Amino acid sequence: MVDDELSVVRFLSRALNEAGYLRVRGFTDPAEVSPYLDSTTPDLVVLDLCMPGKDGFEVLSDISRRLPRDTFLPILMVSGMDDLESKLRAIRAGAKDFLSKPIVAQEFLVHVYSLLDTRFLSLRLNETRSGLQGVVQRETMELRQAHLETLERLGRVAEIRDDVTGQHTNRIGRLSALMAQELHLSQEDVELVLRAAPLHDIGKIAIADKILLKDGIFGPEEREIMQEHVSLGAELLSGGRSEIMQTAEQIALCHHERWDGQGYPQGLAGEDIPLLARIVAVADTFDALTHVRPYKEAWTVPEAIAEIRRERGWQF
Ligand SMILES: [Fe+2]
DSSP: OBOSOHHHHHHHHHHHHHTTOOOOOOBSOGGGHHHHHHHOOOSOEEEESOOSSSOHHHHHHHHHHHSOTTOOOOEEEEESOOOHHHHHHHHHTTOOEEEESSOOHHHHHHHHHHHHHHHHHHHHHHHHHHHHHHHHHHHHHHHHHHHHHHHHHHHHHHHTTTOTTOHHHHHHHHHHHHHHHHTTOOHHHHHHHHHHGGGTTGGGGGSOHHHHTOOSOOOHHHHHHHHTHHHHHHHHHTTOOSHHHHHHHHHHHHTTOOTTSOOSSSOOOGGGSOHHHHHHHHHHHHHHHHSOBTTBOOOOHHHHHHHHHHTTTTTO
């Protein structure tokens, strides 16, 4: 309660105390209000409009400035001035109600009840809202986690017949994400390629064992069937609504395209090949070179890098 007349502060404080409101703080010097508000948030402010030094409008704008967004703090202005313009100005500055002096205690209390009611209702509303936000946030996170886990497992399906641990698919994701980071792509793209790249060979689940698991070199017909894993994979992933699924489709389709246009299935060349698919192509080759395959030993990292550099402008 802020009023330069001590008698008014005493009168209103007594009225409040008698009505059961015991935590009332009165100020006759408006300059003391700001420091007080640093440590306390009141439920109601009763503010005199005409005071020497700092008038009610200044105190009002001080209080409004300090209030966090979505906070409803009722401010009841009291004044000897009964003109409509001052009332309007006060309401525009953030006051919620207006009482003219001389004040009748009963009338004052009716205003206090109603303003405090609104204040507590608004506090409850904020509490419910932040509770709900927490629930939504938690459920969204769980849903996202479930989505990512499903994608990861789907990626392993592609490799289950020749890489039971799923290590290859995970490595491709991580390696592609590292490259995307090195290329200063956005954090969203880095995250996208990390999640989508492991699905690049998902189409292999539709390739027969006798071809997929064959030890020797492929004949032309077998190679053609093997190459179908890109369009089969893209088809499997097509029509997805999430960005990860759409990126995965693009990567599945384009990760065997070559920079020189000699790749498959579309023979795209250069920058016509989507960038994330080009990144996965490098990661896929690097991983294949540095690990044992039925037909080759594992190359050292420098050897693999040298080979990729040699293919610059051709394959990559
Ligand atoms: Fe592939």
